[in-house]
Amino acid sequence: MNAVPPAAPTRARVPVWARRTFDMIPTPWLITGGTGALLAFTAAFGGLDTVPAPPAPELAVGDEFTGSDLSITVVGVEITDTRRGSGVFPDQDKGERVLTIFVDVTNEYSRPRPVSTSLTHSPVVDGITVEGLSTGKPSIARADDSTSAVVLQPDVTAPLIVSWTVPGDAVRAGDEVRITLPDSTRVVGESVVRGEFWTDVVVGARVTAHVHEGVAPE
Template sequence: MTTEGEDSAAPPRRRLDWLRAASDRLPTSWLTGIATGLFLVATAAFGGLATAAEPAPVTIEPGQEHRNDQFALTIERVVLVDELTEAGVYVEDGERVLAVVVDVENTWTRPIAVHSTSSLTESLRLEGLADTPPDSIARYDDGTVAPWLQPGVPAQLVLAWAVTAGRFTDGQPVGITLSDMTLHTGSFVANGQWWTDPVPAATMTVILEDIGAGG
C-alpha cells in the first residue's frame, strides 16, 4: 500500500519515464533536426536571421578613383555648356547641356558597351537627375558616341544631359553617386553574363562650372 505522498509523486515519474522511452526510440538525426528547427525559429523571432544591412557608401573627392569589378571611375569635372552636338546631345530652345567628364577603365575581362542598362547609365547617377540616364555618352578625345571599352584600356568619356536652362547654375554643388553592380550568369533560357543590381558604393560632391559656349 502506498502513502499519500507516494501517490502524488507517481504520475510525474510515469510521465518522465514515457518521455524518456519515446526519446530513446527517435533516431538521433530527428532529434538534431528538431533542435535545429527550434533554434532557427527562436533566432528568427528575435531578428537574428535578418539580412545584414548594406554598408553605407563611402565619401570620396573629385579626382579620386572608385574601383570595382566592372569599372575604375574617376570624376574630373561637371560642366554646364550651351551645346554639345559633338558628343551626340542636342538641345532645344530653353535648354542647355550638363556634362560629366569621367576617366573610365574597364576592369572586367570582356569589352563593355558604356551606353546600356548594365553599364555607366546605372553606375553613375547625378543628384537631381538620379532617375534620368544620360542622353549621350561619348569619348572626349574623338567624340565617338556610345563607345565600347576594351579591358584594361582607359578612356575619358563625357556623359551629357539636355536640361532646362536655369535648372543648374554656376558654382552649384552637384552630388554624384557611384554604384557597384553584381555579375549575373544566365542559365537555361537566359544565357550569357551581364551586370545588374546596382548598389550605391561611393558618393561625392562636385562644384558645377558654367563654361558658356564651351572650353
C-alpha cells in the same frame, strides 16, 4: 510487504503506415522543412540580425573609384548651351542646356564591355546619376572623338562625356552637385542565360563637384 515497482512507461506505437510514409520523405526535404520552420520562428520573434551596409564613400573630383569591374574617375562637370558630339540636343527656345560630366573609365574585366545597359546587363557607365535631378539615362560618347556606342576594351582608359539635357535654371555655373557612381556584383549565368552579368546595383560612391561654365567646341 514488498513494494511493487512501478510499471515501466509504455512507448506509444507508431502505426506501420506512418513509419513507411516518413521513410519515403527525402532527407533534403526534411532539412529544408526544418530550416524553413526555424526561419519562420526567428522572424516571429524579431528576425535575424543583419549587418548594415557601410555608407558609400564620399569622393572628390580626381579621386578614383573601383566598382563593377570598372575604374571611374570624375574629371570635371560642365554646363553649356550645346556640346557637339554629346548626342544631346537641348531646346534653346525652352531655355534648356547641356549638363556634362567628364570621366575617365578603365575596364578592369578581361572582356570588352559596352558603356550602356543591354537587355541582360545592369547599368554600367549609364548608371551614373546626379542627385536631385530627374535626368534619366545619360547620353555617352568619347570625349576625344565623339564616338557613341562606346565599347570599353580591357585595361584601356577611355575619356568619356556623360551628358543630359536639363532646364536652364536646374544647374548653374558655380553650383555644387553630387554625382553617384554605380557598383554591382558580377555573377555567372549557368542555366537559363549563360555568361557574366552585373546585378544588384547600388550606389558605390558619391563625388562632390563644382559646375563650370563650358564653351561648346566648334
